[in-house]
Amino acid sequence: RVRFPEKRQQAQYTPKKGPNKVKAYSRGRGPYYIYFLKSGKYVKIGLSTSIEKRIMDLQTGNPVELELLCKYVVNSKYAESRLHQKFREDHTLNEWFYLSENIKNYIEEILKNER
Secondary structure: OOOOOOOOOOOOEEEOOOOOOEEEOOOOOOOEEEEEEEEOOEEEEEEEOOHHHHHHHHHHOOOOOOEEEEEEEEOOOOHHHHHHHHOHHHEEEOOEEEOOHHHHHHHHHHHHHHO
């Protein structure tokens, strides 16, 4: 007999004060973050609710020390796939991309807007 899982809870979000400040939640685990992790000439574009844990998990199987280039809160778990599509010409494998000028410029814009 096949059992189907119960419906997942809808992701909730609560707006922060100020323009364009949104805090997205994933079933009570905290906000979604997009992150860019550098490993040599490559960068991983990913989504997580716990960046520190994710870095530790990825570092275990990686001989090169990972460097967090930037992270930011998003209001949708689909933001990651939109970024993968945006940088598809730099794609190597799974969520890993060449650290191209396009990606560097994107990261610089994110960091500039956070100041």
